[in-house]
Amino acid sequence: xxxxxxxxxxxxxxxxxxxxxxxxxxxxxxxxxxxxxxxxxxxxxxxxxxxxxxxxxxxxxxxxxxxxxxxxxxxxxxxxxxxxxxxxxxxxxxxxxxxxxxxxxxxxxxxxxxxxxxxxxxxxxxxxxxxxxxxxxxxxxxxxxx
Numbered sequence: 001x002x003x004x005x006x007x008x009x010x011x012x013x014x015x016x017x018x019x020x021x022x023x024x025x026x027x028x029x030x031x032x033x034x035x036x037x038x039x040x041x042x043x044x045x046x047x048x049x050x051x052x053x054x055x056x057x058x059x060x061x062x063x064x065x066x067x068x069x070x071x072x073x074x075x076x077x078x079x080x081x082x083x084x085x086x087x088x089x090x091x092x093x094x095x096x097x098x099x100x101x102x103x104x105x106x107x108x109x110x111x112x113x114x115x116x117x118x119x120x121x122x123x124x125x126x127x128x129x130x131x132x133x134x135x136x137x138x139x140x141x142x143x144x145x146x
Contacts, residue, residue: 026065
């Protein structure tokens, strides 16, 4: 069972990828899309949401792209997910049963899930990618951010 939307999973992957590859210059959206096997335009709204949430920083110019707005150990997985979360369903379109029984159960479960993800940082995800040698073939450079 999938607990995260595809959009949320892509956001986590994009932020971790940028954390791994944004040295010495920002990661271009086209390059990022290539590594994530997506068309570049598919990522643009996602990346802009992450910029608005102060997770990423957009750099303009011919060598522009995206880089982290803060240290990767200071960005939680839950924060990334919240930044790209879809708007909740309109309560007026839901039945009383969904509003009063199912909704509160799902909301509590979602809060517990996000509380767990608050403990996971982008640094943790990057370290796991390093242990699994995910980007080894691309010659990923280590991040020396202190």
